[in-house]
Amino acid sequence: MTTNILPMLPIILPFLAGVIMLFLGKRPMPHRMISAVTSLIMVGVAAFNVYYVYVNGTMVTFIGNWSAPFGISVVYDMVAALLVLTTSIVTFFVVVYSFQSIGYERERYYYYPMVLFMITGIIGAFTTGDIFNMFVFFEVFLLASYVLITLGSRKIQLQEGFKYLVVNIVSSNFFLVGLAYLYSVTGSLNMADIHIKLSNYDGNLAIMTIVAVVFLFVFATKAGLFPLYFWMPGSYNAPPMPVIALFGALLTKVGVYAIARTYSLFFTNDVGYTHQVLLLLSLLTIIVGSIGALAYTNMKQIIIYNIMIAVGVIMVGFSMMDYAGTVGSMYYLIHDMIIKAALFLLIGFIIYRTGKNDAADLGGLIRQHPVVGWTFFIATLSLAGVPPFPGFFGKLYIVESAFDNGHAIAAILVLLSSLVVLYSVIRIFIKVFWGEPAQPIELKNIKSDKLLFSAVGLVIISAVFGLSADFLFPIFEMAAESFFDPSSYSNYLMGVE
Amino acid sequence: MKSTLKRAGYSKVQRQMNDVFIHFTSKVIFLIILLFSINLFMAGHYTPGGGFVGGLLAASAIILLLIAFDYETVRKMIPVNFHFIITLGLTLAIVAPTLLFFFGTPFFTHQHTYINVPVFGEVAVHTAMLFDAGVFLTVSGTALMIVTLVGGTDE
Numbered sequence: 061m062t063t064n065i066l067p068m069l070p071i072i073l074p075f076l077a078g079v080i081m082l083f084l085g086k087r088p089m090p091h092r093m094i095s096a097v098t099s100l101i102m103v104g105v106a107a108f109n110v111y112y113v114y115v116n117g118t119m120v121t122f123i124g125n126w127s128a129p130f131g132i133s134v135v136y137d138m139v140a141a142l143l144v145l146t147t148s149i150v151t152f153f154v155v156v157y158s159f160q161s162i163g164y165e166r167e168r169y170y171y172y173p174m175v176l177f178m179i180t181g182i183i184g185a186f187t188t189g190d191i192f193n194m195f196v197f198f199e200v201f202l203l204a205s206y207v208l209i210t211l212g213s214r215k216i217q218l219q220e221g222f223k224y225l226v227v228n229i230v231s232s233n234f235f236l237v238g239l240a241y242l243y244s245v246t247g248s249l250n251m252a253d254i255h256i257k258l259s260n261y262d263g264n265l266a267i268m269t270i271v272a273v274v275f276l277f278v279f280a281t282k283a284g285l286f287p288l289y290f291w292m293p294g295s296y297n298a299p300p301m302p303v304i305a306l307f308g309a310l311l312t313k314v315g316v317y318a319i320a321r322t323y324s325l326f327f328t329n330d331v332g333y334t335h336q337v338l339l340l341l342s343l344l345t346i347i348v349g350s351i352g353a354l355a356y357t358n359m360k361q362i363i364i365y366n367i368m369i370a371v372g373v374i375m376v377g378f379s380m381m382d383y384a385g386t387v388g389s390m391y392y393l394i395h396d397m398i399i400k401a402a403l404f405l406l407i408g409f410i411i412y413r414t415g416k417n418d419a420a421d422l423g424g425l426i427r428q429h430p431v432v433g434w435t436f437f438i439a440t441l442s443l444a445g446v447p448p449f450p451g452f453f454g455k456l457y458i459v460e461s462a463f464d465n466g467h468a469i470a471a472i473l474v475l476l477s478s479l480v481v482l483y484s485v486i487r488i489f490i491k492v493f494w495g496e497p498a499q500p501i502e503l504k505n506i507k508s509d510k511l512l513f514s515a516v517g518l519v520i521i522s523a524v525f526g527l528s529a530d531f532l533f534p535i536f537e538m539a540a541e542s543f544f545d546p547s548s549y550s551n552y553l554m555g556v557e
Numbered sequence: 558m559k560s561t562l563k564r565a566g567y568s569k570v571q572r573q574m575n576d577v578f579i580h581f582t583s584k585v586i587f588l589i590i591l592l593f594s595i596n597l598f599m600a601g602h603y604t605p606g607g608g609f610v611g612g613l614l615a616a617s618a619i620i621l622l623l624i625a626f627d628y629e630t631v632r633k634m635i636p637v638n639f640h641f642i643i644t645l646g647l648t649l650a651i652v653a654p655t656l657l658f659f660f661g662t663p664f665f666t667h668q669h670t671y672i673n674v675p676v677f678g679e680v681a682v683h684t685a686m687l688f689d690a691g692v693f694l695t696v697s698g699t700a701l702m703i704v705t706l707v708g709g710t711d712e
Binding site for chain 2: 064065068072075076078079082083121122123124125134
């Protein structure tokens, strides 16, 4: 009974809340309250689920009571549990941040329901155990994200929104093609079942390499890997700040999760090719992201290119697919979701307060906002991975695993990228908070208590997350097991058959 | 339609295009399409069909009226907001499977029973139909809303 309800709650709750908000008309106040309360409940449910999975192991529910390889199953393993918890936390803070920043007009035109529908899709994609169902949930959150990126209809939003739409429709088509290949090869869509079928088959599986490349194309487009990142800097620049924070923190990570899941479960027969390609692409992503992060002084762009660096670092760990690599990547993935959202929210506060996007126009803000300044400094250290903060532990394991597998260049690139990250973000800190502005800045008088609550709250969570790394380690070990030992993921089928 | 005619060179365009043939045939065809869409919806349980196709067909029937008559006539015919239709559909689609938790079964596990209806005899009543009705309403509401929005009626 509990295992039937608990895994479904994080998917049902946001959807239900969205529908209730649609009934309530266009007044923003009820929308705000419902979305905040819902996301808070989701945090509670997700936290309980992490505990439950930690104690009892993977939760599985068979939708419609159809047994596993035939029906759709929702598999709530530790990876899904952690990602859902992080998604809920980020959602809660971004929703609270939106109260004072998104603007009355957008709130009237169903901003909050769309956010929650997008969260439904993201959480669905994280928890489903069926690859076709994952495609469906991809479409759910993409549809909501099309609305969010164009909501407000400024010129740049429509322009970039159209680009985003075309890119994602093309890559979704290829997702469907890849699924058709996969189904024609294996005759199943249940991810665990496909894994068992492929690992028990001893014939030639060269065709799986083609499927792997098609899937890599699709998910790399979503995750913003080189060379398919081209839409990202433009499209993520267009919408208002809370939407960017949601996109940057959550949407790219769904692509990362999908690559990790499919590459650990399906494409294990020709690791020498598929995982090497993945490694190469992630290294190129790190390099391109570093160049971008150094080239701009626009604060939004710097953080957007930092997303690429982070995605590259995470993918280096996943392309190793060993114990240390996956533990590190899993930890870094969670860390990055939190800290990217926090950084976007902090930058957003600076932009709303000063009205300037470019760090070069600013200066001396620390006199007015000492708390924001030092919080930003902590966030920077956390992003770059300075020891007590969480970025460090993830990178430590990723680098260790890269050296273990003889990829010294990859390890050194990951290490160098931390320097670039530190430099690019600390440059924002120095330019915005220190010194004197070239021209005196007029600070806008905005209500900012909720903006600061969300931004500082996320940074505090990130710091706590880093300090409790030792305590959380068994949880992440359990999560990584689904990747480096995929049979532990597909174990639930054994009870059924 | 008015602006198209104007561009094509008709200087005087009447407020409403009155074409007896279109009016009459569309009234007849409308009923046929609507009945067929309900048939498809009901057939969806065991045979091809279901809420999605049925909803699209129902929407297309109403769009036919929209072409033959005009927006105001259709609004008078369906006095509810299209928003409301979509919301109602989504509610059915999420509430019907969620309530089934009370039976202690997984999400989407459907319950059914048989009842006797005077004309049709023994009929299966299935909670899946509630969900599918939700799909029907959502799809038809969305299709209608897109057409009326893109069609650009002056508010």
